[in-house]
Structures are given as structure tokens and as C-alpha cells.
Amino acid sequence: METKLLLAPMAGYSDVGFRVVCAQLGADLTFTEMLSAQAMKYDSEKTKALAFRDAREKAVVAQIFGKDVQAMAEAMQNPILQNFEGIDINMGCPAPKIVKNGEGSALLKNLSLASQIITECKKYAGQRSLSVKVRLGFSENNIVEIAKMCEESGADFITVHGRTAKQMYAGKADYEAIAAAKASVKIPVFGNGDIVDEQSYQNMLLCGVDGVMIGRGAVGSPWFFSELKREKLSMGKFEVIKTHVEVLRQFYPERFLILHLRKHFLAYAAKLHAPSSVKQKFALQTNIDESLNLFQSLVNHFENN
Numbered sequence: 001m002e003t004k005l006l007l008a009p010m011a012g013y014s015d016v017g018f019r020v021v022c023a024q025l026g027a028d029l030t031f032t033e034m035l036s037a038q039a040m041k042y043d044s045e046k047t048k049a050l051a052f053r054d055a056r057e058k059a060v061v062a063q064i065f066g067k068d069v070q071a072m073a074e075a076m077q078n079p080i081l082q083n084f085e086g087i088d089i090n091m092g093c094p095a096p097k098i099v100k101n102g103e104g105s106a107l108l109k110n111l112s113l114a115s116q117i118i119t120e121c122k123k124y125a126g127q128r129s130l131s132v133k134v135r136l137g138f139s140e141n142n143i144v145e146i147a148k149m150c151e152e153s154g155a156d157f158i159t160v161h162g163r164t165a166k167q168m169y170a171g172k173a174d175y176e177a178i179a180a181a182k183a184s185v186k187i188p189v190f191g192n193g194d195i196v197d198e199q200s201y202q203n204m205l206l207c208g209v210d211g212v213m214i215g216r217g218a219v220g221s222p223w224f225f226s227e228l229k230r231e232k233l234s235m236g237k238f239e240v241i242k243t244h245v246e247v248l249r250q251f252y253p254e255r256f257l258i259l260h261l262r263k264h265f266l267a268y269a270a271k272l273h274a275p276s277s278v279k280q281k282f283a284l285q286t287n288i289d290e291s292l293n294l295f296q297s298l299v300n301h302f303e304n305n
């Protein structure tokens with residue numbers, strides 16, 4: 001199987017516009033940010049808005065989170081998730097408010113419940129793939145046990161972020177542990193954590209993984225996927241930013257986007273080596289078109305120097 005490049009689910013970042021540009025620049029599969037199964041029960045408008053899709057997207061996986069078997073099974077049947085190519089179950093989020101609820105990475109402390117959730121969700125997957133995103137364990141590394149549990153419960157593939165939940169984002173992702181996960185199961189295993197350049201990408205490939213998932217390395221630089229594939233960029237960097245904005249404008253009101261785009265703009269500016277005075281302008285932007293003009297000159301400058 002050819003190595004696949006996946007865009008990670010990232011709350012606040014993996015919006016439909018970002019997914020479109022990542023797909024156009026080489027991501028084979030993109031993920032939505034995590035969607036609450038509980039919120040779907042109550043027909044949450046916010047959750048619906050996180051599940052918008054654009055016709056230009058290729059394959060997209062919607063990620064769901066929850067701890068209640070019934071609510072997760074119902075989420076699988078929710079109309080807003082029917083037109084995705086896959087559904088992923090979040091068993092990796094270490095955020096205290098999620099863990100306190102027994103959701104996300106807390107499920108790694110209760111593998112029999114985790115298994116029940118996967119088995120039940122699989123029943124309603126239909127044509128969609130059913131995958132699980134995990135960490136190495138909750139406090140200790142027991143990834144081999146976790147990977148086998150996912151496989152036995154019916155997961156079509158897993159993604160392993162090479163840290164325990166307790167580590168949050170500290171230290172370095174443990175690629176040897178990812179290699180052990182890959183060696184322990186037959187289903188495809190995707191490696192995730194700290195892929196930020198060619199070297200880290202090659203190191204991850206040495207684990208024998210079927211593909212890699214990239215999060216922070218793509219924020220502000222969705223062209224990272226093309227670079228890793230050694231493909232010429234299919235569009236200029238300014239066009240990337242403009243397309244990201246144009247897609248979002250089809251779905252969301254301007255006042256929401258002014259705030260939402262600040263963090264993406266800051267990330268683009270950082271990757272384009274903007275001076276801090278310019279970054280400050282993006283962080284406080286009040287007008288998206290003015291920011292786009294600023295990007296046009298930034299990209300011109302960046303490309304001519």
C-alpha cells in the first residue's frame with residue numbers, strides 16, 4: 001500500500017476550508033475536529049456547523065467523541081454524519097474537561113468499555129470506514145494491548161499518537177512504540193506525532209506504518225503535504241490562503257470568521273516568516289479582506305527574497 005498522508009483532527013483548526021486546501025495540496029484523507037455524540041443527541045447547531053462539507057473535498061472522516069455506548073451508536077446514525085467516507089472515534093483527547101467526563105483518552109483506562117463502543121459503532125458504519133485514534137496509553141504505554149483491542153472490536157484502521165495522555169504534548173512522540181503497535185495487528189496503522197519536516201517524516205516511515213497523520217506541521221503550511229510528496233505546489237501560497245477563506249465564506253458569517261481566522265492567519269504569517277509587527281495585525285484583525293491584502297504583499301516579499 002502506498003504511504004498515505006492524513007490531516008489530523010484539530011479542534012478549532014480542521015475546518016472545511018483548511019481541509020479543502022490540504023486535500024488540494026496532497027492530503028489523501030482529512031479529519032473533522034472532534035464532534036460530541038452527546039451534543040448530536042440535542043441537535044446542536046454548533047455541531048452541525050462543524051460537520052459542513054465542501055464538494056471539492058475528497059475523502060473526509062468525521063471524528064466523534066463520547067463515552068455512552070448508546071449515544072455513540074445514535075451518533076453513527078445521525079444524518080449529519082451520513083455523507084462522510086469514514087467515522088473515527090476519539091480515544092486520545094487528554095483535555096481535562098473531556099477526561100473528567102470519561103471521554104477521549106479516559107477510555108484508554110477502560111478497555112472493555114472502549115471495545116463495546118467500537119463494536120456498537122461498527123454495526124452502524126455501513127459503507128463508511130470505522131477507525132479509532134488513540135494515544136500510547138493513559139498513564140503508561142500499553143499500546144499493543146490497545147491496538148489489539150481495537151482490531152478485535154472491529155476497527156478498520158487506527159491512528160496512534162506516540163504519547164500517553166498523561167504526557168499531554170510534552171516530550172517527544174515515541175516512534176518505537178508506534179512501530180510496536182504496527183507489528184502487533186493486521187489492520188492499517190497510521191503514525192502521528194511531531195512530523196514537522198522531511199527527517200521526522202522519514203523517521204516515522206521507518207516504523208513500517210501505512211501512512212502518517214500530520215497536525216501542527218500543517219497548520220499555517222498546508223503545502224507541507226505537497227512538499228513531503230515532492231510534488232510541485234498546485235497553487236501559489238497566497239491562492240492557498242484565499243481559497244481557505246473563500247470556502248469558509250460559503251458556510252459561515254463574516255463576524256464569526258473574523259475571530260475564527262485569526263489563529264489560522266497567525267499560523268500562516270509565522271510560516272511565512274512575517275515580522276512580529278505584522279503577526280500582531282493578524283492576531284487582532286477586524287477585516288478579512290485587509291488581511292488578505294496584507295498576505296498578498298507578504299507572499300510576494302517571501303517569494304522574491
Ligand SMILES: Cc1cc2nc3c(=O)[nH]c(=O)nc-3n(C[C@H](O)[C@H](O)[C@H](O)COP(=O)(O)O)c2cc1C
Nearest residue numbers: 008009010011033034133161193194195214215216
Ligand atoms: C489545537 C489542537 C486541537 C486538537 N484537536 C484534536 C481533536 O479534535 N481530536 C483528536 O483526536 N486530536 C486532536 N488533537 C491532536 C492531534 O490530532 C494530533 O494527534 C497531535 O497534535 C499530534 O500530532 P502533531 O504533532 O502532528 O500535531 C489536537 C491537537 C491540537 C494541537
